[in-house]
Amino acid sequence: MKIGDTVLGALFALLGAIVLWHVRTFPVIPGQKFGAALFPGVIAAGLVVCGILLSVRGLRQADGGGRTIAFDEWARDPVVVVRFLSVPAGLLFYILTSNFLGFHIAASVAMLGWLLVFGVRLLPAVALAICFPALMHLAFYKLLRVPLPWGLLEKVVFPS
Amino acid sequence: MTPEILSPAFGLVFDPYVLWVVAGSALFGLFVGAIPGLSATMATALLVPATFFMPPIPAIASMVTATAMAIFAGDIPSCLLRMPGTPASAAYTDEAYALTKKGQGELSLGAGLVFSVIGGLFGTFILILCAPLLAEFALRFSSFEYFWLTLLGLSCAVFIASGDKLKGVISLLIGLLVATVGLDNPAGHPRFTFGLPELMGGAELIPIMVGMFAVSEVMRSSISVAAPLETAQTAIGNVFRGMWGLLKKYPLQTLRGSVLGTLVGALPGAGADIAAWMSYAMSKKFSKEPEKFGTGHIEGIVESGAANNSALAGAWIPAMVFGIPGDSITAIVIGVLYMKNLNPGPTLFVNNAASVYAVFLLFILANLLMLPFGWAAIKSFKQVLRLPRKALLPCILVFCILGAFAINNSVVGIAMMLAFGILAWLMEENGIPVAPAILGMVLGTLLEEHFITSMIKSDGNPLAFFDRPIAGTLAATMIALIVIPTLARLLVRKRPA
Structure with missing residues (x-):
């Protein structure tokens, strides 16, 4: 199953966004800058950025293959x-x-x-x-x- | 290497129980490696449940032997069926098959065997030479150095090992995200546990790896399960004839393949398969007869056959010294080492030197045993092919179920295995490399731990990450690794304009 880069990127960006939204509920440690939300937050932000980049790359594909989901011969x-x-x-x-x-x-x-x-x-x-x-x-x-x-x-x- | 350490190490290895385990795992590794579609990593993942109840040394022995044998055995179907038995043989499958078509199957199989042994022994030699020296150096590392080292390992996996860098980064991020699951974080807050008590301690790595390496491969194989396998050459003569001549003709190629293989193996995220591809390309580039490559020319097989086996030992260097896996096989091995209380790291060399030297001895033993066992495997390959894959795959699946269940005696492990099996299949289908994700899962927890410890130590001052000399050097290397290729690409792009 070949998922086009645009769709794939959008899925990853969506995953990142959900995680970002979810980690806001994590408690902060009083008097500390770095809590439980820091690492998942950074990773999720990275997923959003990379997902968008992948989507854009898929859109630029000349044959339009980035936008489709294709199944193999079998x-x-x-x-x-x-x-x-x-x-x-x-x-x-x-x-x-x-x-x-x-x-x-x-x-x-x-x-x-x-x-x-x-x-x-x-x-x-x-x-x-x-x-x-x-x-x-x-x-x-x-x-x-x-x-x-x-x-x-x-x-x-x-x-x- | 002093006698005080060596004699207990010998005692640990040359124990009848360990030798039985070695022999059994050798057969298992040859079998798995020789069957197309089952890889050396899968052999390791399937061995994990069997190692649960073994003492540490036999557990390591089984993995070292099985992987060494599987990487060689992958060459057999390459030569005879034009199907690589493991991905590490894929680089020279066409070459080996072309040789067989010319009636030189013995030469191709023999070179695969003999130069696998030479490469494996060379990699072991470098492992024995480098690991203790590095460990001595690493004893001076603090959380700052480990933070940079872990980050360096992760970026290596993306920037060197994967073809599509953007997809490599995404794969790494997925792995890191999985590593954040559980209570093990600065606030002790249950992250992404979905209310399941099984996930409180973090996502268990072994079921995930069984899923990613075994279940996803069974899914791929299930598509072609009915296709019959026919060998190109039925009778196989003396595979050792002409090997001495090859060694005399290609000494430089053998050495180059072994050195490159060890280096690539030691880089996190790149394993035997990438080592074989790179050294095959290198062999062609520096060959005096590059036009013969692809038509059944032995030179490339000599070089990359040595490279993929030396990569196995090379991968153990960062795994033992820093706890950073050099390939996906050592990623699983590290999980087993932790279970056996042999936590990898420089202190292992101080507190448990006998075990470390036992591992070295096991590598030598496994590579030497490859000669008789490999010869027997070549001779009996036709019998192995008679085992129908359609009956084998269901057995592997039941075995996977047991392996994933046994780690926590919970059905959640099997569910994780299934989920990650599907994920890995989807990733590979869409050109997203799996290795960075595995590395992210293994190293994510360490990365966060070292970062938070360092930040608490330095009172939240990020400049402390560059203060210490080793940490500063590692940071500079890390930045250079990302900046230099980017700059180079920009320059290259500007020039034609």
Whole structure:
């Protein structure tokens, strides 16, 4: 996804402006010149200036490409788009459900989704989606003692 | 280098556990490096969760070995598939592939391996020579000097390392902004925490780096996941034949590549990939036969193959002495050093000299091991290719989830990883370099801390930043770095008019 320099610059300048507006609410330390707002303020001001410069540079581009948002060649193939979007979508699914479903179920479901979307056949995909998280459970939960969430499986593993 | 320090250092390194870790990480590094689309930085980011529960020396050992191996292994798919395994091999991929097409794949792979080892050892030698000397000098630094040094490092990343300076500055500012998150500021005010207690301690760097280097790369690879990989040459003969001849024919090129690589590596923000591009260009410029470049000529591979591996060791010089990462790999390593209570800085050389020398030994060991391991990797590359990437990418993603989760046992880490993965992908798509942002995140907190400490010390007098001799010199260097290129550009622009 190619965002033109004008649009990109405007976005950065906007981010800088929001931060500038927000840091005004930071408390000042009595008797001190430099508080919590100084550094973020300077950085945000820099973002505003650089964003405007980038925008202007984009406007000056002869072909007018600075003002557009263009998609690459691969974005015309729906299969490839689904593959690409599956990466953030799967991660988002894990983030939202892992506390409730638990690591094993959430990771297996996400992995099965990725494997199928990437074109692995069903049977090997199911096998890998079950085995790999189980292997990771051994490595991280048993060996490295990372408290992976059990979620739904908690009642199965620790019945009481 | 005295025996009192060396013998405990030897003891630390030649411990069976450490050697197992070295062997395992070597295989891991070769594997990640040899697969197109997975970089050496990604190898480091993926190693982080595994190092959580290791003692400091094996943790460092795993990163040093894996990165050295990955940078070399990137040459293998360059030669055989015309796809760089890591960005550091991209500079001479066409050259290496052209050699393979001429039936000289052995020569090209062998040169990649042997001159990687030579470059790596040269960089290590400079690291061993310079780091302790610099550390001794740096013991005299106060917050004023560190402020300028940090600022110098940040500007280096923008003005030397990135092609588009304006986008480089924007990237740096984004990194600095991320560094301001949390309670760690002069007023102890929770900045940009969005009410999340996980962000009070600041934005955790490891999930961010896993996102920026691993998730964004998986996103890029997911587009081409179905494309089959075919090697140009199936049988590979003796890769070591003719190497001695090459070394005798191109001694100057080897030395030049190694020196340039170490220097570029030591500059903050510029790593092995930039070192390889620069030394390939240099090799062509000073070559007696520049017309042969691009048609399958070994000279450029010798020089830039040495450069990218020497850059790895070079990057450790500022990282160990000042805590300023020389490339994105050392940016991750610094995070791990802090976790292991081996805070980088000149005092590390005084209080923990044995660990420092153990790191030096590990570099030598990793580079020497590259010969047998690299040879084996070349021989078994076809088997590596048989592993389908469509099955590999989901495994990497699950591993990323675990790495980002394990640092705080919180799902917020995974969310940060996802957000920064998308950000890094968007940045690279639009020509905004990622390295300055990483540097800004690592150094932002230090920059603010040194600035505020200095201001309190000097009672708010900004002239104090120029008072001390070293601080004054650093300030002058910093100003020259920005003013001279600008002046030069203005002069050049005026002349034709």
